[in-house]
Amino acid sequence: MKKPTSTQTNKESGTDHQTAIYRQDNLWYYKTKKGQEIGPFRYRSEAQSNLDQFLYELKQRLDH
Numbered sequence: 001m002k003k004p005t006s007t008q009t010n011k012e013s014g015t016d017h018q019t020a021i022y023r024q025d026n027l028w029y030y031k032t033k034k035g036q037e038i039g040p041f042r043y044r045s046e047a048q049s050n051l052d053q054f055l056y057e058l059k060q061r062l063d064h
Helices: 044-063
Strands: 003-009 018-024 027-031 037-041
Touching (some): 027 044, 037 044
Antiparallel strands (some): 003 018, 018 027, 027 037
């Protein structure tokens, strides 16, 4: 069963978008706003780092 463990608000882009990082079968995942599941990651920190990079790249595309 998937259970969210934390959410992150993307304040840098000025949106209210929240993304849940969750653990399933001892692996970590997150979902995009469109519902795409990203993962698995062995550690929560890997999922968080990947999510941060994803949001950064998305913001860069929107700024250009």
